[in-house]
Amino acid sequence: MESTIIIIYTILFIVTYIFIVKRLSMLNDKHYEHIWCNYLKKSNKLVVKLITFTMLVQYIISVFIIITLL
Amino acid sequence: MSKYQDQNELIVVKKHFIVLFFRILRLLIVLMLLFIGYLAFQKYFPLLISDKSINYLIFLVIIVILNYEFIKLVLFLVKYYNNLIIITKDNILILNMLLVTKDDLEVIDPYKITKIDEFSRGFLSNVFGYGTLVIEQQGESVRKFRLTPNPYKIIKILHKQRQYIVQDRRKKYIINNEEI
Numbered sequence: 598m599e600s601t602i603i604i605i606y607t608i609l610f611i612v613t614y615i616f617i618v619k620r621l622s623m624l625n626d627k628h629y630e631h632i633w634c635n636y637l638k639k640s641n642k643l644v645v646k647l648i649t650f651t652m653l654v655q656y657i658i659s660v661f662i663i664i665t666l667l
Numbered sequence: 668m669s670k671y672q673d674q675n676e677l678i679v680v681k682k683h684f685i686v687l688f689f690r691i692l693r694l695l696i697v698l699m700l701l702f703i704g705y706l707a708f709q710k711y712f713p714l715l716i717s718d719k720s721i722n723y724l725i726f727l728v729i730i731v732i733l734n735y736e737f738i739k740l741v742l743f744l745v746k747y748y749n750n751l752i753i754i755t756k757d758n759i760l761i762l763n764m765l766l767v768t769k770d771d772l773e774v775i776d777p778y779k780i781t782k783i784d785e786f787s788r789g790f791l792s793n794v795f796g797y798g799t800l801v802i803e804q805q806g807e808s809v810r811k812f813r814l815t816p817n818p819y820k821i822i823k824i825l826h827k828q829r830q831y832i833v834q835d836r837r838k839k840y841i842i843n844n845e846e847i
Contacts, residue, residue: 613738620766621745631772632753632760636679640748647744655737658698659730666726 599667603660610659614652618645678754678824682747683797683816690743697736701729742766752800752812754824757832759802761810777829778836779805785818 625641628634708716708725715721742765749764759775780802787798800812800821815821 617741617745617766624749624764624766624770628749628762628764628772632762634677634679634753636677636751636753644744644748648741651737651741651744655734659733662726662730662733666722666729 599663602663602667606659606663607656610652610656614649617648621645621648680752680754680815680821682750682814683795685791685795685797686814687743687747690740690747694736694740697732701732705729752815752821754821754828756828759825759828775802775804775810777825777832780825780829781805783822783825785822787818 621641621644625637629637705725716725745764745766749762751760751762753760753762757777759777761771761773761775763769763771763773782801782803784801784803785798786801787793787796792798797814797816798818800815800818802810802812802825804810
């Protein structure tokens with residue numbers, strides 16, 4: 598039961614992460630083409646790092662809760 | 668100041684960092700409340716917790732709230748770093764982007780700006796130095812930019828930019844008259 602939930606959660610989590618990062622990069626490239634602002638490139642890298650960190654914390658806490666409560 | 672200046676003489680202004688701080692604080696409070704709530708439930712309703720179906724229900728509620736708050740934070744990070752006022756030599760660009768639902772890019776001509784105001788009201792806004800920047804344009808609606816860091820400096824930059832634009836347009840106009 599636990600392992601099934603963890604596997605499903607991991608798959609959903611990875612799909613969400615990839616979607617967010619890819620979509621963000623795509624929009625960022627689009628904006629960069631129009632504005633030519635280097636800040637956008639720099640901020641995008643920072644946002645991706647922050648999102649990765651936040652989602653990693655989210656994953657660790659969620660897996661911990663799944664293991665503890667189930 | 669959340670300001671960035673690069674080689675192309677662009678000035679980028681994003682919202683004050685206090686917005687991000689409050690968002691993270693909110694997440695921490697929710698996490699703490701979930702933890703305390705679960706402990707209290709365990710202490711005062713031990714029989715209910717031992718019931719498997721109720722335990723699953725509590726688990727589901729906790730996991731949904733937790734993931735919702737984290738995803739909200741992630742989306743907020745995207746919004747925070749992509750909700751920008753970009754001041755170039757000739758224009759003011761307003762980029763307002765969310766991940767899936769919104770992707771706006773507005774170009775304001777500084778020549779058409781009639782009035783620029785700044786409001787900094789409240790204790791926190793005066794201590795941390797943020798406020799509302801209001802830009803009025805000819806025949807168009809008023810634009811408000813809330814939680815803008817150091818609005819006085821931005822007003823100064825916008826005034827300089829407007830002066831430059833006005834001079835530039837006048838030069839062009841005079842040259843055109845002479846040609847005629």
